[in-house]
Amino acid sequence: MKRFLINLFGFGLLVFILQQVSFIFVSPFWGSDVLDSKYAYLLDKDNDFNTLFIGSSRINRGVNPAIIDSALAEYGVKSYNFGSPSTTNPETYFITEQILKTEQLNLKYLFVELTPLNSIKVTNFKYYQSRYYYWLNLKYFWFIFKYLINSNYTSNERFEIGTSYFSSFIMKNINFLHYLKLFDFSNKNKLQNFFFKKNNGFYSLDEDFPPTSNYAKRNENFKSDTSGFNRMTRQVQKEFRNKKDFDSFNQYHYQKLINLINLAKTKNIHLIYLLPPRSRSYVEELALINRIPSAHLIEIANPFKYPELYQSKYAFDKNHFNKEGADIFTSNIASEFKALNLQSKGE
Amino acid sequence: MNFDTLDFGLFLPIVFFLYWFVFNHNIRLQNAFVVAASYVFYSWWDWRFLFLMAFSSALDFLVGLGLKSEKRTNFRRYYLWVSLVGNLGLIGFFKYYNFFVQSFISSFTALGHSFQSESLNIILPVGISFYTFQTLSYTIDVYRQKIQPTNDVVALFAFVSFFPQLVAGPIERAKSLLPQFYNKRILIYRDASNGMRQILWGLFKKMVVADNCAEYVNMVFQQTEQYSASTLLLAAFFFLCQLYADFSGYSDIAIGTAKLFGFRLTKNFNYPILSRSIPDFWRRWHISLTTWFRDYLYIPLALKTKDKGAWVNILILFFTFFLIGLWHGANWTYISWGVINAVYFAAALPFRKRKLDNSTVGKLKFTRPVIVFFQIVGIQLLLSLSVVFFRSPDIDSAFSYFYSMFSLSIIQVPFGFPVKTAVFTALMILIDITGRKKEFPFQNLENHFPKAIRWIIYLALIFMTSYYAGMRQDFVYFQF
Numbered sequence: 001m002k003r004f005l006i007n008l009f010g011f012g013l014l015v016f017i018l019q020q021v022s023f024i025f026v027s028p029f030w031g032s033d034v035l036d037s038k039y040a041y042l043l044d045k046d047n048d049f050n051t052l053f054i055g056s057s058r059i060n061r062g063v064n065p066a067i068i069d070s071a072l073a074e075y076g077v078k079s080y081n082f083g084s085p086s087t088t089n090p091e092t093y094f095i096t097e098q099i100l101k102t103e104q105l106n107l108k109y110l111f112v113e114l115t116p117l118n119s120i121k122v123t124n125f126k127y128y129q130s131r132y133y134y135w136l137n138l139k140y141f142w143f144i145f146k147y148l149i150n151s152n153y154t155s156n157e158r159f160e161i162g163t164s165y166f167s168s169f170i171m172k173n174i175n176f177l178h179y180l181k182l183f184d185f186s187n188k189n190k191l192q193n194f195f196f197k198k199n200n201g202f203y204s205l206d207e208d209f210p211p212t213s214n215y216a217k218r219n220e221n222f223k224s225d226t227s228g229f230n231r232m233t234r235q236v237q238k239e240f241r242n243k244k245d246f247d248s249f250n251q252y253h254y255q256k257l258i259n260l261i262n263l264a265k266t267k268n269i270h271l272i273y274l275l276p277p278r279s280r281s282y283v284e285e286l287a288l289i290n291r292i293p294s295a296h297l298i299e300i301a302n303p304f305k306y307p308e309l310y311q312s313k314y315a316f317d318k319n320h321f322n323k324e325g326a327d328i329f330t331s332n333i334a335s336e337f338k339a340l341n342l343q344s345k346g347e
Numbered sequence: 348m349n350f351d352t353l354d355f356g357l358f359l360p361i362v363f364f365l366y367w368f369v370f371n372h373n374i375r376l377q378n379a380f381v382v383a384a385s386y387v388f389y390s391w392w393d394w395r396f397l398f399l400m401a402f403s404s405a406l407d408f409l410v411g412l413g414l415k416s417e418k419r420t421n422f423r424r425y426y427l428w429v430s431l432v433g434n435l436g437l438i439g440f441f442k443y444y445n446f447f448v449q450s451f452i453s454s455f456t457a458l459g460h461s462f463q464s465e466s467l468n469i470i471l472p473v474g475i476s477f478y479t480f481q482t483l484s485y486t487i488d489v490y491r492q493k494i495q496p497t498n499d500v501v502a503l504f505a506f507v508s509f510f511p512q513l514v515a516g517p518i519e520r521a522k523s524l525l526p527q528f529y530n531k532r533i534l535i536y537r538d539a540s541n542g543m544r545q546i547l548w549g550l551f552k553k554m555v556v557a558d559n560c561a562e563y564v565n566m567v568f569q570q571t572e573q574y575s576a577s578t579l580l581l582a583a584f585f586f587l588c589q590l591y592a593d594f595s596g597y598s599d600i601a602i603g604t605a606k607l608f609g610f611r612l613t614k615n616f617n618y619p620i621l622s623r624s625i626p627d628f629w630r631r632w633h634i635s636l637t638t639w640f641r642d643y644l645y646i647p648l649a650l651k652t653k654d655k656g657a658w659v660n661i662l663i664l665f666f667t668f669f670l671i672g673l674w675h676g677a678n679w680t681y682i683s684w685g686v687i688n689a690v691y692f693a694a695a696l697p698f699r700k701r702k703l704d705n706s707t708v709g710k711l712k713f714t715r716p717v718i719v720f721f722q723i724v725g726i727q728l729l730l731s732l733s734v735v736f737f738r739s740p741d742i743d744s745a746f747s748y749f750y751s752m753f754s755l756s757i758i759q760v761p762f763g764f765p766v767k768t769a770v771f772t773a774l775m776i777l778i779d780i781t782g783r784k785k786e787f788p789f790q791n792l793e794n795h796f797p798k799a800i801r802w803i804i805y806l807a808l809i810f811m812t813s814y815y816a817g818m819r820q821d822f823v824y825f826q827f
Contacts, residue, residue, distance in 0.1 A: 001367065004539040011802060015809065171353065 016173065028098040031134020034060075034084040035095065038201050042080060045199070047106050051079035054095050055113025058276045059083035062321045063111075064330040065200035071334035075341065077109065081201035086132070088118040089253070090143055094135040096260055100267055107269045111298075111333075112260070114273045116284040117147055117161075117253075133168035141169045146252040204323040205316040215316075222317040229318045232280060233310045237303045239282050249287035257288070261296050272340070274333065275299040277309040278319045298336045306332060348391035349821065350600045351554055358388065362510075363607055367534060378505045378528050381608075385510035389473070392514075396472035399437055404507040406433045407482045411496035411503070414489050423490060430486040438479045441472055446677030474514030476674055480639055482507045485521035487643055494522050502528040511604035515597050517615040517635035524610070532609030537791070542606030544789040547805060549599030551812045552592040556775045558817030559768040560589035566763075568738055571748050575756035579748060581764070583731040586738050588772045591620060593823045594633070599787055618783045620776055623722040624698070625691040628730065636674070640667050665689045675737075680745055684736040691729060771815065 029035035042049065053063045060083030068079045087095070096112050099105065144165050148158045205215060222229065239246070257273065264271035273292055275285055282301060289299055303310045309332070314325025321329055348354045362384045370380040386397055410430040417423050439447075485506070488494045497503050506525045512518075567574055567582035574582070598615035605612045613635050622628035629637050645667045652659045665686065672685020735752075739745035782788025792801050 001534045001536075001539075003536050004534065007540070008543070011805065014802065015806070018806070 019173065029095070029134070031130040031132075032084055032087075033131075035082070035087075038080075038082055038084070041199070041201070042082070043102075043104055048199075049078050049080040049105075050107055051077050051109040051111070052082045052099060052105075052107060053079065053111045053113075053274070054087075054092055054099065055083045055111075055274065055276070056087045056092075056115065057083065057085040057320060058278065059111075059113050059274070060085060060087075060201075061203070061205050061316070062276060062326045062329050063333065064202050064204070064326050066202075067327055067330040068334055069200075071331065072337060075337075079109075079200065083113075083201070088113075088115040090117065090140050090147075090256070091135050093143075093256055093260060094137075094140055096271070097263070100260075100263055100269065107267070110264060110269050110271045111274045112271060114257075114275045114285050114288070115279070116281070117144070117151070130172070133172045136165065136169050136172050141165065143252065143256065147250060150250050150252050152248060202326075204326050205320055206322050218317050219322075222312075222315065226312045226315075229312055229315060232278070232318060233303060236277075236279070236282060236301070236310070239286060240302050240304060243282075243286045246283050246286040249291065250284065253284070254288060254291055257292060261293070271296060272337075273297050275301045276329070277301045277303070277306060278315075278321075280319075295340060298333060298340060300329065300332045300336060348388050350597065350604075351550060354391065358384075359604065359607075366608060374529070374531055375499075375501055377532070378499075378501045381505040381510075381528075382501060382508055385505070385508035385513055388510040389508065389513060392473045396475075399441075399472055399475065400478060400508055401504075403434055403437065403479060403482050404504045406430060407486050407507075408497070408500050408503045410486050411489050412498070414486075415496040427486060427490045430483065434479045434483050438475055441475055443673075443677045450679075477516045477518055478507055478513060480518050480636075480674075481521075484518070484639065484643070485525070488521055494525070497525060499529070509605070509610070511601040511608075511610075512612055515594070515601070516633075517598055517601065517613045518639055519613060519635070520639075523613060527610050534607070534609055537793075538606045538609070540793070541786075541790055542603040544792060544805075545599045545603030545606070545787050547603075547808050547812075548787055548789050549596040549601075549603060551808050552596030552599065552775060554812050554817065555771050555815050556768075557589045557593035557596060557823075558820050559765065559771060559815070560585040560592065560817075561820045562817050563763070563765045563768055564589055564738065568748075571744070571751055574751070574762055575759040576752045576754045577757050577759050578761040578763075579752040580731070580757065581761040583735050583738075583748075583752070584727070585765070585768065585772070587727065587731045587734050588775075590734060590737070590823060591616070592772075592775060593820075595619075602787075614786060618779050620727070620779055621723060621783060622726050623719060624726065625688070625695045625729070628726060629688070629692065636671070640671055640674075644670065661693050664693060668692065679742050680736045680739050683742060683745065684733055687733045687736065691733070767815065768817075771811075 023030075027036050027039055029039050042052075051065075051068070053059050053065070060081060063081050063083065065079040065081050069077055072079075082095070082099070092112055092115065096110065099107070099110065145162070148162055151158070153161065206219070261271050273289075273296055275282075275289060275298070277300060279285070279301065285301075289297055300306055300309065308314065309321075309325070309329055314321055314328060316322040316325070348358060366377065366380060366384075370377045386400075389400065390397055407430055410426050413426045413429075414423055417426060485494075485503070489496045502525060505528050506519070506521060509519075509524070564582050564586045567578060568586075571579060595616040602612045602614070615633060615635050617631040617634065619628055619631035622631055645663060648663045648666070649660060652663065668685040668689035669682060670685070671688075672682040675681040675684070732749075735748050736742075736745045739748060778788045782790070785791070789804075792804070796804070
């Protein structure tokens with residue numbers, strides 16, 4: 001028994017070490033085909049872009065770099081949409097760090113979406129998938145641990161979310177099946193070809209997929225029943241109306257945001273957190289945005305200030321814009337960016 | 348819980364640890380833990396079906412006790428019937444009810460009588476065909492006084508539900524597995540190492556060979572009319588390979604897992620890919636099922652009718668294969684597959700001269716290897732044709748597949764030849780040929796290679812399994 005267990009442990013250790021070594025040689029975004037392909041494109045065109053947008057599908061499907069570039073031509077902005085589906089805090093912060101570490105990129109501005117912690121549950125199928133934990137290194141595992149301790153979640157929720165991240169962390173480090181993603185070039189090549197065709201990383205939901213796809217069905221369902229969308233809008237209105245009540249913020253989350261701003265400064269990059277509309281809840285962000293230095297924040301989520309962004313005619317589904325909505329949203333970002341710069345100059 | 352999932356990857360080490368380090372002081376406690384672990388394993392699919400398995404186990408335990416105390420032949424027979432009706436009743440209801448009702452209605456509709464069709468929405472409990480046959484073997488062997496009935500209810504429950512082989516076999520005989528629950532188990536280094544190797548080899552076969560074959564096979568079988576005859580033939584061959592890699596892969600994982608717990612299970616496949624005749628194939632394929640039918644159906648019937656001539660014997664053969672087909676599923680496609688194999692088998696009987704074994708393959712002089720090669724290829728071709736029935740959703744589809752396969756487009760280059768799949772299938776066959784004298788090709792590797800080489804082999808298998816795995820499919824035999 002002893003000999004068997006020693007051999008098993010030894011072999012397991014060897015596999016673990018090989019796995020860790022292999023992480024060094026692959027792209028930091030090996031688990032996400034979309035990000036990996038976009039990253040490869042950026043490295044290929046390293047001096048073409050000086051502005052990146054990082055975030056979830058709301059950024060990926062909502063920010064049109066062509067509009068940004070034209071509206072902000074006077075600032076010499078040449079932007080790229082680095083958004084990716086299902087990308088939330090803390091993955092967005094991992095991506096931001098990796099981008100900041102990439103010396104090859106010559107960035108001036110970095111927009112990062114502000115979201116609450118991704119509260120995946122242990123029963124959720126996602127914890128199996130490398131897409132959802134490729135970024136989960138020890139540093140971020142520790143960040144999540146501290147985040148949960150300092151959060152407003154119930155004990156039960158903390159346990160569930162913590163267990164989920166813990167199993168994901170273990171999976172990342174022991175799952176041999178990673179090699180499938182680590183060296184899967186065929187799918188990435190396909191995606192790279194896709195992104196290379198349109199060279200700013202943006203595809204709105206309605207131009208991306210053929211009418212027969214599931215996305216089109218989602219759009220049809222949304223059009224036939226907007227009650228969920230209206231409920232969400234009312235909830236967001238309620239939260240913004242009572243935003244003064246939300247004062248409790250997560251200090252570890254806040255500290256992370258400030259650390260990233262400082263890290264970006266050392267690279268002469270202006271990091272701006274972006275709060276987009278149509279989130280399910282803004283409770284956590286509303287407490288944070290009052291504390292983030294104003295030069296590093298653009299908030300376009302307020303339904304009273306941006307009522308058009310909560311109109312169903314600009315929506316593809318409950319949480320995403322259609323092409324028209326994306327263009328309006330992007331124009332708002334450009335306007336706010338100009339205001340931010342004027343304010344900075346005034347200061 | 349499937350063997351090729353993370354769930355099982357976590358379940359196995361936890362159960363292993365508790366089994367050897369917490370419950371190892373008392374055999375009954377250890378057996379009770381096996382039952383608990385097996386029930387958890389099974390409940391991963393649907394906990395409600397645990398009651399069926401528990402009912403089946405309890406029924407046969409009580410029947411066993413009844414047979415022990417009963418000496419009168421007639422009463423003993425009644426006890427046997429109680430078990431047969433109880434177990435076959437369960438399987439008949441859950442697996443065959445709709446099939447028989449629909450077949451009955453179709454037959455009478457064809458004769459001009461119409462009936463209202465009332466099929467029930469019944470979910471098939473995973474592995475019911477396997478554990479029912481296993482528990483039946485206990486009762487039949489007790490009835491025949493080949494084994495002593497057990498007084499240990501925990502051991503019997505553990506025998507029926509033992510998780511490594513619960514849902515897809517090998518179908519163990521009480522004579523071989525039950526006594527292992529009476530004795531203290533010890534973990535022998537060689538067995539445990541072989542167990543791990545066998546698990547790894549099984550995973551490779553399932554995830555790399557079977558799942559990749561499945562991708563090509565599914566593509567072709569979904570739209571058969573679009574493909575040339577050569578493509579259809581190739582897909583049929585790849586389905587045979589998928590079936591073998593999938594099911595023997597499962598058996599390897601099951602046998603390997605059992606070794607980690609100090610148990611020895613029956614060998615279920617003996618390199619059927621090297622079969623040189625149809626009877627030879629059936630001695631090598633799904634051995635635990637074919638021997639079950641041989642011992643509990645074919646031989647008793649043949650003995651009862653031994654004076655009635657060769658034709659009766661052939662009829663019994665057909666009946667046995669009919670039931671083997673039906674065992675696989677409530678569909679005429681499986682029955683047709685069974686019957687075709689009966690035709691093959693019966694046709695081969697006059698040519699049976701001597702028993703062929705693995706050692707003769709590749710060790711014969713001059714022209715013999717060529718003959719052996721053509722024998723093997725011929726048999727695989729025949730089997731590939733037969734599995735078209737196994738894979739097709741219904742009889743009409745199977746016939747339309749054959750109709751398209753026997754055409755001039757057989758000389759065309761097959762569409763989308765899956766190079767990766769072909770390479771790994773060939774690799775599996777090559778490894779099978781080299782390791783054919785062993786229980787599985789990587790058995791006792793320490794006798795041939797130093798540790799460094801062995802670890803490189805394991806790493807290569809792990810790498811191939813993770814990198815080249817096909818899209819995940821359920822084990823084919825889970826549906827049975």
